[in-house]
Amino acid sequence: MKNNYPIIFLVLFITGGLILNFCHEKSVVKQHGRLSVKGTRLLNANGDPVVLRGVSLGWHNWWPKFWNADAVKWLRDDWKITVLRAAMGIEPDSAYLDMPEHAKGLMKTVVEACIDQGIYVIIDWHDHHAENHIEEAKAFFIDMAKAYGEHPNIIYEIYNEPVRQDWALVKAYSDTLITAIRQYDPDNIILIGNPHWDQDVHIVADDPIREHINLMYTLHFYAVTHRQWLRDRGDYALSKGIPIFVSESDGCNSSGQDKLDMEEWNLWIDWMGKNQISWVKWSISDKQETCSALRPGADPKGGWSLDKLSESGVKAREFIRRFNK
Ligand code: MG
DSSP: OTTOHHHHHHHHHHHHHHHHHHHHHTOHHHHHOSOEEETTEEEOTTSOBOOOEEEEEOOTTTOGGGOSHHHHHHIIIIIOOSEEEEEEEOSSTTSTTTOHHHHHHHHHHHHHHHHHHTOEEEEEEEOSOGGGGHHHHHHHHHHHHHHHTTSTTEEEEOOSOOOSOOHHHHHHHHHHHHHHHHTTOSSSOEEEOOHHHHTOHHHHHTSOOOSOSSEEEEEEEETTTSOHHHHHHHHHHHHTTOOEEEEEEESSOTTSOSOOOHHHHHHHHHHHHHTTOOEEEEEEOOOSSTTOSBOTTOOTTOOOOGGGBOHHHHHHHHHHHHHOO
């Protein structure tokens, strides 16, 4: 018996290796690899359609406590998310313009956690007036493209939600940002915003950006406020060959409040399913509001039992788990 330790260690080493390999194999990024866009569809590395479903972290300047690798891992393992959106606030106090290194540090933590854990991650410039911050946005996305552009996990969202700016202005901003990113990353998906909080995809449809590849256009819905009329705009955009990515959504109203409208939210889920549109729920925070996924006091590191989730958190988790096994 006295000399069995080397054998025991060898067996443990091999078993550990097999377990790690198994974990790696189940990664959605390992499964789908590098994404591309063809027509209205998001495709995986084999050229097959892929639909991503997940959640957005809340503004980093207000909810930094949830920007950590443990929370990301919990969302992957328990919610079965395949994409996480990192909403990096730009304009408020303590956000990017105020404290860029702090913001970049949190973004780096989340992006690297998503890479480690094999899910897709949206690097979101969470701005409502990005045309006023072009130089800052360019410098940030160039940094991100240089650091992470080789990884298939990365999706760039260059303008969260324009407000009343017109499409010509948002289009010009987008072209500048896309050109900057493409110097260092020729291929990862870039999400493009559009006027009125990403509700004007019908205007984009008549005048899309034609010079670049692997672009998708964001549509945001909050089901109490945004109903069939916005799905009609989406249908029109799809009919014109415009690829749509729903990078924010929920069953509440556009202020994040009100009672969930489950009938309408289900209509959206059906519409996105029918059109193979990827979607993200807003958001991981524990603010006392309908669209926040967590109840006040939820552990920043995950491990949330269902009673730590808000009603919208419970429903969104169910939707995601229904599709992402
Ligand atoms: Mg790349």
